[in-house]
Structures are given as structure tokens and as C-alpha cells.
Amino acid sequence: MLHTLSIGELARRLAAKEISSVELARHFLERIERLNPSLNAVITLTADQALEAARAADRRLAAGERGRLLGIPLIHKDIFCTDGVRTSCGSRMLENFISPYDATIVTRLKAAGTVMLGKSNMDEFAMGSSNETSYYGPVRNPWDTTKVPGGSSGGSSAASAARLAPFTTGTDTGGSIRQPAALTGVTGVKPTYGRVSRYGMIAFASSLDQAGVLARSAEDAAAVLEVMAGFDPKDSTSIDTPVPDYPALLDAPLKGLKIGLLREFFDGLERRNAALIRDALEVYTSMGAETLEVSLPHLPLSVPTYYVVAPAECSSNLSRFDGVRFGYRCDQPKDLMDLYERSRGEGFGPEVKRRIMTGTYVLSAGYFDAYYLKAQKVRRLITDDFRKAFEKVDLVVGPTTPTPAFAIGAKVDDPVTMYLNDIYTIGANLAGLPGISAPCGFVDGLPVGLQLIGPHFSEARLLSAAHHYQRATDWHRKTPGGYQ
Amino acid sequence: MSDWEVVIGLEIHAQLATRSKIFSGSPTAYGASPNTQANLVDLAYPGVLPVLNEAALSMAVKFGLAIGAAIAPRSIFARKNYFYPDLPKGYQISQYEHPVVGRGAISIMLDDGAVKTVGITRAHLEEDAGKSLHEGLANATGIDLNRAGTPLLEIVSEPDMRSAKEAVAYMKKVHTLVRYLEICDGNMQEGSFRCDANVSVRLKGAAKFGTRAEIKNLNSFRFVEKAIQYEVGRQIEVIEGGGKVVQETRLYDSDKNETRSMRSKEEANDYRYFPDPDLLPVEVDEKFVASVRTTLPELPDEKAARFARDFGLSVYDAGVLSASREMGAFYESVVAALDAPHAKLAANWVMGELSSALNRDGVEITGSRVSPAALAGLLKRIVDETISGKIAKDVFEAMWSDGKPADAIIEAQGLKQITDTGAIEGVIDSVIAANPKQLAEYRSGKDTVFRFFVGQVMKATGGKANPVQLNELLKVKLAGGGPT
Numbered sequence: 001m002l003h004t005l006s007i008g009e010l011a012r013r014l015a016a017k018e019i020s021s022v023e024l025a026r027h028f029l030e031r032i033e034r035l036n037p038s039l040n041a042v043i044t045l046t047a048d049q050a051l052e053a054a055r056a057a058d059r060r061l062a063a064g065e066r067g068r069l070l071g072i073p074l075i076h077k078d079i080f081c082t083d084g085v086r087t088s089c090g091s092r093m094l095e096n097f098i099s100p101y102d103a104t105i106v107t108r109l110k111a112a113g114t115v116m117l118g119k120s121n122m123d124e125f126a127m128g129s130s131n132e133t134s135y136y137g138p139v140r141n142p143w144d145t146t147k148v149p150g151g152s153s154g155g156s157s158a159a160s161a162a163r164l165a166p167f168t169t170g171t172d173t174g175g176s177i178r179q180p181a182a183l184t185g186v187t188g189v190k191p192t193y194g195r196v197s198r199y200g201m202i203a204f205a206s207s208l209d210q211a212g213v214l215a216r217s218a219e220d221a222a223a224v225l226e227v228m229a230g231f232d233p234k235d236s237t238s239i240d241t242p243v244p245d246y247p248a249l250l251d252a253p254l255k256g257l258k259i260g261l262l263r264e265f266f267d268g269l270e271r272r273n274a275a276l277i278r279d280a281l282e283v284y285t286s287m288g289a290e291t292l293e294v295s296l297p298h299l300p301l302s303v304p305t306y307y308v309v310a311p312a313e314c315s316s317n318l319s320r321f322d323g324v325r326f327g328y329r330c331d332q333p334k335d336l337m338d339l340y341e342r343s344r345g346e347g348f349g350p351e352v353k354r355r356i357m358t359g360t361y362v363l364s365a366g367y368f369d370a371y372y373l374k375a376q377k378v379r380r381l382i383t384d385d386f387r388k389a390f391e392k393v394d395l396v397v398g399p400t401t402p403t404p405a406f407a408i409g410a411k412v413d414d415p416v417t418m419y420l421n422d423i424y425t426i427g428a429n430l431a432g433l434p435g436i437s438a439p440c441g442f443v444d445g446l447p448v449g450l451q452l453i454g455p456h457f458s459e460a461r462l463l464s465a466a467h468h469y470q471r472a473t474d475w476h477r478k479t480p481g482g483y484q
Numbered sequence: 485m486s487d488w489e490v491v492i493g494l495e496i497h498a499q500l501a502t503r504s505k506i507f508s509g510s511p512t513a514y515g516a517s518p519n520t521q522a523n524l525v526d527l528a529y530p531g532v533l534p535v536l537n538e539a540a541l542s543m544a545v546k547f548g549l550a551i552g553a554a555i556a557p558r559s560i561f562a563r564k565n566y567f568y569p570d571l572p573k574g575y576q577i578s579q580y581e582h583p584v585v586g587r588g589a590i591s592i593m594l595d596d597g598a599v600k601t602v603g604i605t606r607a608h609l610e611e612d613a614g615k616s617l618h619e620g621l622a623n624a625t626g627i628d629l630n631r632a633g634t635p636l637l638e639i640v641s642e643p644d645m646r647s648a649k650e651a652v653a654y655m656k657k658v659h660t661l662v663r664y665l666e667i668c669d670g671n672m673q674e675g676s677f678r679c680d681a682n683v684s685v686r687l688k689g690a691a692k693f694g695t696r697a698e699i700k701n702l703n704s705f706r707f708v709e710k711a712i713q714y715e716v717g718r719q720i721e722v723i724e725g726g727g728k729v730v731q732e733t734r735l736y737d738s739d740k741n742e743t744r745s746m747r748s749k750e751e752a753n754d755y756r757y758f759p760d761p762d763l764l765p766v767e768v769d770e771k772f773v774a775s776v777r778t779t780l781p782e783l784p785d786e787k788a789a790r791f792a793r794d795f796g797l798s799v800y801d802a803g804v805l806s807a808s809r810e811m812g813a814f815y816e817s818v819v820a821a822l823d824a825p826h827a828k829l830a831a832n833w834v835m836g837e838l839s840s841a842l843n844r845d846g847v848e849i850t851g852s853r854v855s856p857a858a859l860a861g862l863l864k865r866i867v868d869e870t871i872s873g874k875i876a877k878d879v880f881e882a883m884w885s886d887g888k889p890a891d892a893i894i895e896a897q898g899l900k901q902i903t904d905t906g907a908i909e910g911v912i913d914s915v916i917a918a919n920p921k922q923l924a925e926y927r928s929g930k931d932t933v934f935r936f937f938v939g940q941v942m943k944a945t946g947g948k949a950n951p952v953q954l955n956e957l958l959k960v961k962l963a964g965g966g967p968t
Contacts, residue, residue, distance in 0.1 A: 081531045094530065101524060103531060200531040207761035235533050236763050313761055316563050319574020320528040324627070327530075336625075340567055363565070363756035372758060 002027045003163035004484070007072055007220040008247075010166060014061055014071045021054040021061065021071030025115050028073045032117060032164050035483065038145060041158035042075060043136045044086050044119040053115040060113055068223040068247065070113035075165040077156050078119040079126055080106050080211070081200040089202045090122040090134040090152075093321050093328045093347035103200020104232045105169065105211050112227045117165055121155030124349045125318065126176055126204040128152050129421040130411065133351040138408050141184055142480040143446055147405035150180025153214060157184040160214045162483040167215040167224050171201060173208045174306050175400075175425025178437035181214050182400035182449020185439045187466065187476055188214045189221045192456045193432035194239035196225075197232030203317040205310035206237070208429040217476050218438065218466035222246035225459060241457060249460040250467040255288035257465065258393040264299045265398030265424050265451075273448055276441035277399050280450045283472050284397075284465075294393055296385040301378050302426040303419055308362050308375035309430070314352075315359025321347060354415065383431040390455040395462060399424055400437040400449030428453045438466045439475040447478070489688045490716050491696075492651045492681060493643035494708075496658050497636050498668040499612065499676040500543045506611050506635035507534030507577065514674045518617070518628035526633045528572035533762050536561075540635040543667035544584045544609050545768060545776045547637060550665055550783055551604050553588030555773050559608075561763045564755045569627050570614035578638075580757045583608035584766065590641075590661070591785065592653040593803060602654050603642035610636050637667070643682065643693065648712035652705050655679060660784050664809050678703040683715045684729070694719070695729040699736050699743055711736035715743050787812050795819065795827035804835055810849045814838075814856050821860030822867070829863055837880050854883050862890035870894060871901050875947055903950045905957065908941070911949070912961050915940045926962050937962065 002010070002024060013019045029047050036042045050073065057071035081087045081099035083106075088094045102110065110116075123133040131139040131154025139154040141147040142162040149158040153170030157180030160168045170177040172190035181188025189212045196211045203209060211228065215221040226247060231240040261281065266274055281291050323329040323343025330342030348356070362371035389396055401421060411418040428435040433453050440450035450469070454462045470476050505512055508525035525532045548555045562580035585607035591599050612634040617626035639658060645651045659677055662668035670677045684696035699715055702708045714736075719729045733752075734743040759765075782790075784806050791802035791812075805815045811834070818830045838859065842849060854862075862879055865871050871879060871894060882893045894900055902908055915937060916923055926933040937958055941949055 081529075087530065089530065097530065099531075100529070199533050202530040203762075205761075234535060236535050237533075237761075312758060316565050316575050316756070316758070319565060319567065320530070320572060322567060322569075322574060324569050325527055325529075325572060336569065360756065363758055365754045365756075368756075368758070 001484075003031060003166075004479070005166075006217060007068070007166050007215070007223050010072055011068055011070065015066055017061070021057040021115060022051060024071065025050045025054040025073050025117065028117055028165055031162075035162055035164060039140050039142060039158050039162060040137050041121055041139050041149070041155040041162065041164060042118045043078060043088065043121045043155065046085055046116055046118050049085070050115050050117050053110070057113045057115060065113075067113050069109065069227055071115065072113070072167075073115045073117050073165050074109065075117050075120045075156065075159050075168045076106060077122055077153050077168065077170050079122060079171050079202050080169060081202070082106055082116065082119065085119065087119070087202070088136070089126070090124040090136060091348065091352070092135040095135065095328065097327050101200065104197035104234060105228045106200065108227055108230070109169075120153070120159055120168055123152035123154065123176075124352050125202065125314070126152040126171055126173055126209075127314070127351050127355055129175070129179060129418055130406070130408070131155065131180070132408065132412050133349055135349060140408070141405050141446075142483050143185065144405065146407055147446065148183065148408050150183035150401075150405065152176040153180050153188075156214045157181055157186055157188070160184065160186040160216065161480060163479065167213055167220055169211065169228075170214050171204075171209055171211050172425075172429065173204050173210075173310060174429050175422040177212045177214060178400050178425050178435055178449065178451060179422060181437040182439075182451070183405040183447065185447030185475070185478060185480070186214050186216060187218050187221050187439070187470075188212065188437045189225055189459070189463070190428065190435045191225060191229060191459055192239075192434045193429075194237050195434070195457065195459065196228050197230070197235045197238050199232055199234040203313075205313040206317060207313060208306075208310060210429070217470055218436065218463045219247070219250060219470070221436075222250055222463045222467070225463070229459075244460045246460055246463050250464050252460070252464045254284075254465065254468045257284070257289040257395070259284055259289050259291045260294035260389055260393030260396040261291055262299070262396050262398040263293055263295045264297075267300075268402065269399055270403055270443070272443045273399055273403065276443070276448050277397070277450060280440045280469065281397065283469055287468055287472060292393065294389045294396060296382065296389060296427065298378060298381040298385050299427050302382055302430055303423055305375045305378045305382065305430060306422070306426045307358065307419060308371050309379060311355040311359030312362050312372050313359065315356045315363065318348075318352070318356055323347070351415070379430045382427055386427070386431045386433060386453075386455075395452050395454040395458065395465060397450060397452050400451040401425075404443050404446035404448055424451060432456065434459050434462055436462045436466050438469060439478065440469075440473070441475055442478075447475075487687055488685045488716075488720055489690070490646055490648075490712075491643045491684045491686065491693055492645040492648070492712060494641045494645070494651060494655060494679045494681055496639040496641075496655065496677070496679040498639060498658070498662045500540050500635040500637055500667055501669055502537055502539040502543065502635055504537055505633035506537050506540045506609065508633050510633065512634050514671075514676075516630055518626065519630060522614075522629035522632060526572065526629050528574075534577060534760075536763060536766065537635065540609055541584065541766060541768070542772070542776050543635075543665070544607060544637050545773060546665050546667055546779060547607055547639070547662065548585035548588065549773070549777055549780055550661060551585075551588030551590055553604060553607070554586035555768055556582060556584050556586060557768055558582065559584040559766045559768070561609075561760045561766070562757045563760045564757055566753045566755060568613070569625065570616045570629070570632065572614065572629060572632055576611060576613060577760055577763070578610035579608035582765075584768065590654065590657055592650065592657045593799075594653065595649065597799065600644075600650065602644045605640045605642055607637055607639045610638055612636050643684075648709045648716070651681060651712055652709045655705060655708055657784075660807055664781055664784055666781075672703050675703055679708065681708060681712055681715075683712055683719070685716055685719045685723070694723075695731050697729065697731070697743070698733050700733055700746065702736060707736060707738055710738070710741055711743055714741060718743065781809065791815075795831070797828065797831055801831050801835065805831060808849070814849050814852070817856030818860050818863070821857055822863055826863065826867055829866065830860070833859060833863060837877060841880075841884050853887060854880065858883060858889055865890055865894060869901060869903065869950060871899055872947065872951055875899050875901070899946075899948060901950050902945055902948045903953060905953065908945075908949050908953055908957055909961070911941050911944050912937075912954075912958055915944060916961060923962065927964075934958070934962070
């Protein structure tokens with residue numbers, strides 16, 4: 001069964017001409033058609049373009065070209081602009097938006113010979129932790145379709161978990177790759193801020209947004225990240241530093257690795273979740289890693305800090321959606337104010353509006369110092385906490401989320417409880433650090449994620465650490481019933 | 485009126501003469517069809533990002549160096565948030581708290597010849613907005629985004645000017661400077677150089693400034709003068725009538741020569757400035773500043789001082805001849821082709837005949853139909869007394885219209901000055917013979933008749949008689965010397 005194979009194995013078979021890229025694409029397109037209706041993970045299917053890209057990949061393979069991703073299918077989160085394909089960002093605002101260009105990561109992955117099958121559902125403008133804010137309806141968790149798949153990359157996580165593609169792309173502003181990866185039992189990588197270009201990725205909170213990958217293993221994720229990462233002159237915040245050969249570094253010895261256990265991450269964590277994290281740490285110590293407890297005293301402030309910084313930036317980033325040049329425009333505007341008010345009023349959903357209003361408020365004259373400036377100061381304290389921790393340890397670990405997947409509808413009316421879902425993931429975004437979530441067990445039949453966070457540009461070390469863990473365990477191989 | 489003191493500060497917007505826009509690669513050329521010079525970045529498409537054009541930065545630094553200002557080693561772009569259809573992102577990227585150019589000064593010459601120093605508070609980089617078009621559109625507004633993203637340097641003065649004339653002198657000086665530096669074409673009709681004037685009045689001797697009104701978007705020196713004069717009169721009338729000046733933004737209507745309220749302080753937008761997270765702080769190091777410094781030309785004040793010193797010109801003449809780089813270069817070429825003692829003659833001709841011909845035909849000095857070498861050729865003939873200054877004016881006109889060298893025209897038209905004493909005496913004799921009445925008057929003591937005889941001789945010689953010789957010979961003849 002092709003969908004059970006790793007990217008490395010698929011690439012080997014493609015190279016050996018045991019399978020073709022077209023066959024592979026057809027296999028996954030068939031799975032999407034059959035399995036997606038109950039999940040709602042994929043909101044745009046690009047079958048024709050996929051087969052065309054697959055044929056092109058087959059020609060390159062036939063010509064003797066080889067590549068880790070050449071001929072491999074993928075699904076892009078619908079936040080990435082894709083030339084000639086609708087890019088909705090989960091919003092009514094962009095329901096009719098056909099992007100005229102490709103995001104840099106889309107270009108890079110295309111050049112590597114990947115085959116886009118479609119675009120995945122997401123929380124509207126990436127604002128949400130359950131994929132329930134999407135204009136295109138909630139995504140269901142393949143492990144239990146009454147549960148959420150996490151968010152905002154919920155379509156990507158569900159699609160990866162249900163084996164609708166060998167891998168999917170995602171974005172992580174406050175946990176939007178790691179949290180859904182944890183809730184669906186896949187491996188999610190959020191790189192260092194500046195590692196992957198943001199050009200063509202529709203901005204939510206520019207200083208926090210980072211693109212990454214959701215795959216079935218650290219090994220697969222390493223192959224994808226190696227292609228996605230790299231300096232982009234079109235993104236002033238992208239950093240010009242060489243991209244290591246992540247797959248080649250996966251087997252770097254783990255012995256002597258110093259792992260910090262984050263004290264704050266266990267406060268209020270459910271007992272059974274905490275037990276799974278401690279089990280994972282034992283796996284590491286058995287492999288020769290050293291563990292010690294570290295503290296990030298300001299980390300408890302990360303949620304309020306985030307919910308000042310991110311809305312502030314989004315309130316400005318989303319001003320361009322005004323009904324003038326693209327996207328949703330209200331019917332028969334009677335004047336300019338009416339055009340603005342109704343286009344935005346009708347085009348944005350409630351969570352997006354809530355954050356725009358919060359952001360507008362915290363940037364307003366008289367409130368700026370008390371909120372925005374204060375939040376920036378706390379952000380620096382949190383960054384400093386991490387820096388100090390990394391003087392003692394190579395990486396820190398803890399849970400990705402406080403609980404496994406919750407029921408669809410359970411938290412929609414309580415934004416604060418919803419926001420607390422990101423309590424363990426937001427710190428890495430505020431500090432710009434790379435993080436990984438890898439499956440580490442189950443509670444009540446639902447997957448639980450182990451989170452690893454490292455210093456800036458430590459992706460190779462994180463991927464290697466996750467890879468060693470996945471060689472010692474098989475949690476990442478578990479597949480939800482009905483999707484094997 | 486005399487009880488009142490006027491206080492004026494100007495905010496000048498100089499469009500920087502970069503080839504491409506400040507944050508995108510679109511060209512900046514003026515006058516293209518609407519929206520043909522706007523790319524996805526200028527249109528603020530979802531996902532696009534700004535990248536600073538280094539040429540704009542070096543132009544700003546160049547200006548800073550020219551006014552002796554501190555160059556900030558670190559400056560920050562902020563977002564100024566407001567909704568307007570010609571502002572595609574819903575925010576303008578501008579420098580707010582941390583401009584690239586700090587305090588500097590510019591000296592201006594007043595009508596009485598006194599020199600006054602006007603403080604420059606700051607100069608910062610920002611992007612221009614697009615334009616809203618109403619002409620020829622029924623019930624609709626057109627938007628042209630060609631100008632959106634054009635780099636501007638906003639030069640903010642201290643409230644140091646005390647009259648409309650001073651404000652104009654200052655604006656002209658900045659205009660000269662930016663053209664010298666080749667950072668702005670200075671074209672005011674096209675809006676490349678425009679200003680907002682902050683105007684207030686107070687009783688002479690008052691310690692505090694009065695409440696100011698800001699007059700927006702003045703794009704000619706004449707409008708600046710008239711708008712300020714009107715506004716000063718209006719404010720005085722308001723106060724003397726027992727009212728209070730309100731802080732507001734006003735527009736100048738040049739057709740009616742009046743300013744009108746646009747919006748009051750209460751209606752002013754809360755721009756919610758915050759640092760643009762898409763752009764890193766701009767770091768300007770010593771090396772960059774040093775490299776820009778090497779591109780600085782001789783500045784207007786330096787050139788004027790040199791002209792006055794080396795060529796013995798008056799301060800006024802030196803100022804006029806250094807008002808533009810092109811004018812200064814033309815003048816210096818003329819002087820170089822002559823001998824140094826005739827620098828004053830060259831100055832008179834460049835400022836006199838040449839400038840009026842240029843003005844009359846609306847030609848720039850770089851397009852002058854008489855080259856510096858040709859003008860020097862003409863002046864040489866005055867110096868060596870081949871022709872008189874008066875004849876030279878006719879020769880100049882002929883040179884201007886048919887582009888021939890002075891010597892060819894003098895030769896062809898027989899304009900060579902008559903310096904042969906015998907020939908001049910012959911003409912004098914016949915003139916005296918023909919005018920016995922005037923001769924009698926002269927001899928009876930009416931000295932003014934002398935000028936009549938000069939005129940008659942000049943008329944008879946076609947103006948070619950050497951005037952010095954003529955004077956001497958005529959005096960002798962009229963006094964009775966020689967045959968009558």
C-alpha cells in the first residue's frame with residue numbers, strides 16, 4: 001500500500017521505476033476522493049494539475065534525475081499562494097481569490113519535483129486552535145471524527161494522519177503546526193523564525209509566522225524541510241545562513257545530549273499526559289541522553305503576551321482586505337464606508353473580527369504602552385529565559401498540548417479556554433525558536449504529542465533527536481482505524 | 485499686523501530619484517498609464533512582503549550628510565494605519581520614532597542679504613500612496629497605484645521661519661539642495677517636491693507658540709507664499725475677532741486663494757503606529773556612511789563661497805550662479821574659456837542675456853542653444869574690442885537663433901567695431917555739418933546735446949563705432965577742433 005510508505009521508500013521506488021509519480025498521484029487522489037468527505041481536510045482538489053506535475057516528474061525521473069522529493073505528492077495549507085489556484089486562507093474573504101503567483105516555498109517544492117494534490121482546510125486566516133473557524137466548515141480528526149484535529153493547520157494534520165498525502169505543509173504562529181500534529185499523531189516541525197521564507201504565505205502575525213511541515217516521521221520531515229528552508233531575498237526577515245543537509249544529519253549520535261525538562265510545562269498537565277512525557281524522557285535517558293530540569297519563569301505570561309502581539313499585527317496585516325482590489329466585495333456598496341464595512345463585516349468570521357478588534361485596541365493611542373509595548377518587553381523576557389536555559393541544555397522537552405483532541409464545538413464559545421490550548425507552544429514563537437511535535441502515546445485512544453524546542457537554527461539537532469526517538473518507538477507508525 | 489509674529493515650519497516631501505520603488509521592483513517613472521507600474525507588492529496582494537531599496541536609503545543618508553545631520557545607526561520603519569482606497573495595504577510604511585536622519589540645519593539668505601539658519605528636526609523615509617481619480621468617471625472613483633510605493637524623503641523643519649517669504653526662501657534652498665545631490669528631480673508640477681506648512685501666529689514677545697494649522701500639499705513656491713499669507717491673515721482675524729484658532733488640517737484652494745478646513749484635531753485619525761514586523765531595523769554602519777560621503781558633490785553654499793572668493797563676485801551673484809549645479813558648471817566653463825579677470829563679465833552675461841533667453845524659450849541651461857564655449861567666444865570679442873557690448877547683444881541673439889559662432893556672425897554681418905580714428909572722424913564731421921542748430925546749442929553750454937551727437941554717429945555707423953574713441957574724438961570736434 002503506497003500510502004503506508006515513507007517518503008524515502010517512495011523516492012527509492014520511483015528511482016527504481018517500480019512505481020511512477022502518476023500512479024502515486026492517482027493513488028492519493030483516489031484516497032482523497034474516498035476519505036476526505038468525512039474529514040473535510042482538503043478544500044480544493046487540483047487533480048488535473050497534479051497529474052500534469054506527476055507526468056513532468058516522471059519525465060525528469062526517466063531522464064535520470066534523482067531527488068528526495070522528485071515525484072512525491074503533497075497537500076499545501078491553503079494559506080500559501082499557489083499560482084492559478086484558489087487560495088482562500090480558510091476565509092470567505094478569499095473564496096474567489098485565484099492567486100496570480102506562487103509562494104516561495106511552493107516554488108521551491110515545485111522545483112524539487114513535488115506534486116500538489118490540493119489545498120488543505122485551516123482556521124480562518126490561521127486564527128484558531130481547532131479548525132472550527134474555517135469558513136469551509138470544521139475538519140474532523142481521523143482518530144475520532146467527533147473531535148477536532150487542532151489548528152490552525154488542522155486540514156494538513158488530518159490529511160497527514162489519514163494518509164491522504166505523504167506530507168503536508170503548515171504554518172505555525174502560536175503552535176499551528178505542532179498542536180494539530182500532536183492532536184492527530186503526526187510529526188510537525190516549526191522551524192526557526194527566518195529559516196523558511198514567508199513570501200507568499202498570507203500573513204497573520206508577521207513576527208511570529210513560520211512555515212513548516214507535517215509528516216509521518218522526523219525522517220520524512222527532514223527531507224521536506226531541507227527543500228523548504230533557505231534565504232529568500234523577497235523576505236527581509238529571512239536569514240541568510242546555510243541550510244544543513246537535515247536527512248544526512250539524522251543519525252548524529254545522541255549520547256551526551258542534554259535535555260531540559262520544562263518545569264512550567266507540567267503545571268496543570270493532566271496526569272496521564274504527564275506520564276507519557278516522562279516515558280518519552282526515559283527512552284531518551286536509555287539512549288544515553290542526560291536530562292535535567294530547567295525553568296522558564298516568564299513562560300506562564302506567554303499566552304497573554306501572544307494575544308496582544310499577534311492581534312496587533314493581524315489588525316494591520318488584514319487591512320488590505322478592503323473589497324477594493326481582490327477578494328470579497330459586498331453587494332451594491334452605497335459609498336466607500338459602506339464598501340469597507342460590509343465587505344469586511346461579511347467577509348471575515350467572528351474569530352478574525354475579535355482579533356482585529358483586540359489588535360486595534362492594543363495599538364490605539366493611550367493603550368499602546370500598556371499593552372503592545374508591555375507585551376514586547378515580556379516577549380524579550382521569555383526569549384531571555386530560553387537563552388539562559390540553552391546555556392545549560394541542548395534542547396528542552398515537554399508536552400505539546402495540555403490535553404488530547406477535544407470535541408468539536410466544546411470550546412468555540414469560550415475563546416480564553418481555546419487560547420490556553422497553545423500554552424505550551426506559544427513560547428517558541430515568541431522567542432523565534434524551532435520546535436517539533438512527535439507522537440508519544442495515546443490517552444483514551446487519542447494521540448499525545450511530545451514537544452522538543454531548541455535554540456535558533458537547531459533544526460538538525462531537533463530532527464535527529466526526534467528521529468532517534470522514533471527509531472526506539474513506534475507511536476508515529478500508528479494509523480487511525482479506517483485509514484490504514 | 486505689526487503686533488503679530490508669524491511662526492512657520494515646513495514638512496517637505498521630496499520624491500527620491502530611484503529607478504524602482506522603495507519596497508518593490510516596480511519602476512517609478514512618471515506619467516505611465518494607470519496601474520501599469522504597480523506589481524503585486526504595490527497592489528498589496530495577500531502574502532507579498534516589502535524589501536527596502538538600498539538606493540533610497542543612501543539618498544536619505546546623502547541628504548543627512550549635506551545638512552550636517554546625525555545619521556542614525558539604526559532606524560525603524562513603522563506602519564501608519566488608516567483606510568483609504570489609494571493606500572493598498574491599509575497602512576503606509578514610514579519612519580516614526582526612529583528616523584534615519586536626525587537634527588541638521590540649512591542656511592537661507594533673506595531679502596536684506598542677512599543669512600538665517602533654519603533647523604531641520606529630522607528627515608525620514610516613507611512610501612507614497614497612489615492616486616484617486618475622479619475625472620471622466622461617472623459615479624465612480626478610479627485608482628491609479630503607479631505612485632504607490634514611490635520613495636519619499638520627508639524633511640521636517642523646526643518652526644524657525646517668521647514670514648511667508650522666509651518659508652519660500654527655505655523651500656527653494658531645500659529644492660536646490662536635493663537637485664544638487666541628485667536625489668530628487670524637483671519637478672513640482674509632477675508632485676516630486678511638495679510641502680505641508682504648519683502656520684501659527686502669536687503676539688510679538690509671547691513665550692508660547694500659538695495654535696497651528698497645517699496646510700496640506702502645496703506644490704509651488706507661489707502657492708506656499710500665498711497660502712501662508714492668507715492663513716496668517718485669517719488667524720489674526722480670528723483672534724482679533726475674539727475667537728480661537730483651532731488645531732486642524734487645511735487645504736489651499738489656489739483658484740480662490742483661500743485655505744479651507746479639511747479635518748479638525750478631534751477628527752484626526754489614530755494611526756496606531758507600530759514597528760513594521762516585515763522589515764528589520766535599518767542598520768547604517770560607518771562604512772556605508774563613508775561610501776555615501778564620497779558621492780557628495782560640492783554643495784551650493786560651498787560653491788557660492790568659492791565663486792565669490794575666486795571670481796570676485798558679489799554674494800548675490802555668487803548665489804544666483806550656484807543655484808543649480810548645471811548653472812554653476814555652465815558659468816565655470818565660460819570663465820575657464822576666458823581669462824580670469826573677466827569672470828565678472830561672464831557672470832553678467834550668464835545671469836543676463838543667457839538667462840533671459842532660456843526663460844523666454846523655456847529651455848533648461850543644459851539645453852542652451854549657446855554653449856559655454858560659444859558664449860566665451862562672444863565675450864572674447866568684447867574684451868578685445870572687436871565689438872561693443874551693445875552689438876554683442878545682437879550677436880548673441882543671432883547665435884541663439886542660428887547656432888553659429890560669434891566670429892562668423894560678426895564677419896558676415898560686418899559688425900566689427902570701427903576703431904580707425906580717421907573713419908570715425910569722417911562720420912563725426914558729416915554729422916556736425918548736418919546739425920548746425922544742435923552744434924550751436926552745445927557751444928552755448930548745453931552739455932546734454934553731446935548725447936544727441938553720440939547717438940547720431942552710432943546711427944550712422946550702425947553702432948559699430950568704438951564708443952571710447954567716439955567720445956574722445958567728438959569732444960574735440962564739438963569744441964571746435966579740426967575742420968567744421
